[in-house]
Amino acid sequence: MIAFLTPISTSAPHIYLSALPFAPSESILWKTACSPFPKVIKVSEGRMTEWPKPLKGHLRAxxxxxxxxxxxxxxxxxxxxxxxxxxxxxxxxxxxxxxxxxxxxxxxxxxxxxxxxxxxxxxxxxxxxxxxxxxxxxxxxxxxxxxxxxxxxxxxxxxxxxxxxxxxxxxxxxxxxxxxxxxxxxxxxxxxxxxxxxxxxxxxxxxxxxxxxxxxxxxxxxxxxxxxxxxxx
Missing domain, CATH: 2.130.10.10 (YVTN repeat-like/Quinoprotein amine dehydrogenase)
Structure with missing residues (x-):
């Protein structure tokens, strides 16, 4: 994301287009927006499929x-x-x-x-x-x-x-x-x-x-x- 700091700060659409490839592949955000913007960059390795979920296991605070x-x-x-x-x-x-x-x-x-x-x-x-x-x-x-x-x-x-x-x-x-x-x-x-x-x-x-x-x-x-x-x- 740091690599896209300049375009994001100067162009509002880049906030979405530069961040979109990093959205999990099974997220509603990606599934909704990937079709209108097929030419965004691709994440070749390490991309999440879902948003991280809270870690649960402790019984108290x-x-x-x-x-x-x-x-x-x-x-x-x-x-x-x-x-x-x-x-x-x-x-x-x-x-x-x-x-x-x-x-x-x-x-x-x-x-x-x-x-x-x-x-x-x-x-x-x-x-x-x-x-x-x-x-x-x-x-x-x-x-x-x-x-x-x-x-x-x-x-x-x-x-x-x-x-x-x-x-x-x-x-x-x-x-x-x-x-x-x-x-x-x-x-x-x-x-x-x-x-x-x-x-x-x-x-x-x-x-x-x-x-x-x-x-x-x-x-x-x-x-x-x-x-x-x-x-x-």
């Missing part, structure tokens, strides 16, 4: 979504305490729902993929983080504990070496872990006064940034975390 790095899979988490994997091309579920957060969990709140796409992590209101094998859909090791409050957000470092999680109002802390072993790296990071609502890595994996209900953003040096878990800025 969906909280988090993430694409796999190769864009072939979609992973979702929900208030129904499960994680689901979907084929991003067909919209079909891959296997059964993943049930790893059960004890004390009211929801699976967040998910994140590893950079290589082989694993993903999930965080839950039960205060744990789970690592999953994306191929086998099996949990890797035991639940990772350490937070006393529910896990709100998780992130995987771009270099694939570490994962970070943050917790909510009863335990406004951040925990860094070794992605290979799940072992904690340093102490819990403390600095926010209220629930931590977001956490992310810098592209070079050196810094972590967190946001909180205390209306502040904190920066952390992931390579030089002090033993008492104090923030560096």
């Amino acid at each position: 969906i909280i988090g979504l993430v694409y796999s790095p190769d864009s072939r899979k979609l992973v979702s988490c929900s208030f129904d305490k499960t994680v689901r994997i979907w084929d991003a091309g067909t919209g079909m579920p891959v296997g059964e729902p993943l049930k790893g957060h059960i004890g004390g969990a009211t929801s699976v709140a967040c998910i994140a993929y590893s950079p290589d796409g082989r694993r993903f992590i999930s965080g839950s209101d039960d205060g744990t983080v789970r690592i999953w094998d994306a191929g086998t859909r099996m949990p890797v090791g035991k639940p990772l504990t350490g937070h006393t409050g529910g896990v709100r957000r998780v992130a995987w470092s771009p270099n694939g070496q570490s994962i970070v999680s943050c917790s909510g109002s009863f335990d406004p802390t951040i925990r860094i872990r070794d992605a290979a072993t799940g072992a904690p790296v340093g102490e819990l990071l403390r600095g926010h006064l209220k629930a931590i609502t977001s956490v992310a890595y810098s592209p070079n994996s050196r810094y972590i940034v967190s946001g909180s209900q205390d209306q502040t953003i904190r920066f952390w040096d992931a390579q030089q975390i002090s033993s008492n878990g104090e923030y560096f800025m």
